[in-house]
C-alpha cells in the first residue's frame with residue numbers, strides 16, 4: 001500500500017510514518033525540514049521517499065503528488081496532517097501569518113484531496129485521513145484563526161466522507177485533543193496555567209495506533225483522548241466551560 005503523509009517531519013505525522021513504516025507499505029513523507037525527513041526514512045522498514053515541500057504555497061502544494069505517484073504508484077492512503085497553529089489574540093495576529101495558516105490548514109489540504117481523490121474514485125479504492133482538531137469543535141479564545149480553519153476542515157471532511165460513501169473511497173476525520181508535540185508544548189506555554197494544564201493530553205503513538213485501526217476498520221472518525229468525545233456530543237456545554245476556564249493569554253510571547 002502506498003501511504004502518503006504530509007507533515008511527517010515531527011509530532012503526529014512522524015508517529016504515523018513509524019506506524020505505517022513496515023515492509024508491506026511504500027511511504028511518501030512530505031514537509032519542509034529535509035534532514036528530518038531523510039533521517040526518518042533511514043529508520044523505517046518501508047521503502048520511503050521523502051519530498052521537501054512548503055505546502056502553504058498554493059501554487060505548488062500539489063506538485064509533490066506526481067513525484068510520489070511515479071515513485072510508488074497511486075496513493076492508496078493519504079494522511080492529510082501538516083498544520084500550524086497561532087495562539088494570539090485575533091487583533092494582534094500579523095495578517096501574513098493568518099493567511100499562511102488558512103492556506104496550510106485549510107486550502108492546501110482541500111487542493112491535495114481534489115488532486116488525489118479522483119484517482120481513488122476511479123479505482124474504487126482508497127482512504128483519506130484528515131487531521132482536524134477538537135479546536136474545530138469548540139472555539140478556544142486566543143486560537144480563533146486555528147479554530148476557524150480546523151472547523152472548516154472538519155465540516156468539509158465529514159461531508160466528503162458522506163458524499164463518497166458509495167464510491168469505495170473512505171474518509172476518516174480525526175479530532176485530536178492536546179497531544180504532546182512541539183505544537184502543543186508551545187500552545188500550553190502561551191496559555192499556561194489553569195485549564196490548559198488540567199486538560200487531558202494524549203501521546204502521538206496512541207493517536208497513530210487509533211488512526212491505523214480506524215483506517216483498517218473503516219471508522220468515520222477518531223476523537224482522542226476519549227474524554228473529548230463529550231465535546232462533540234455536548235458542544236454547547238463544552239463551549240460554555242471553555243469560555244469560562246481558558247486563562248487570559250500571557251502578555252509575554254515565547
Ligand SMILES: NC(=O)c1ccc[n+]([C@@H]2O[C@H](COP(=O)([O-])OP(=O)(O)OC[C@H]3O[C@@H](n4cnc5c(N)ncnc54)[C@H](OP(=O)(O)O)[C@@H]3O)[C@@H](O)[C@H]2O)c1
Pocket residue numbers: 006007008009010011012013030031032033034053054055056081082083084085104131132133134135175176177178179180181182183184
Ligand atoms: N498536537 C496537538 O495537540 C494537536 C491537536 C489537534 C490537532 N493537531 C493537528 O495535528 C497536525 C500535526 O501537528 P503536530 O502536533 O504533530 O505538530 P508539529 O510537531 O509541529 O508538526 C507539524 C508538521 O507540519 C509540518 N509543516 C508545518 N508547516 C508546513 C509547511 N508550510 N509545509 C509543509 N509542512 C509543514 C511540519 O514540518 P516542517 O516544519 O518540517 O515543514 C511538521 O511535520 C496539525 O494539523 C495540527 O493542527 C495537533
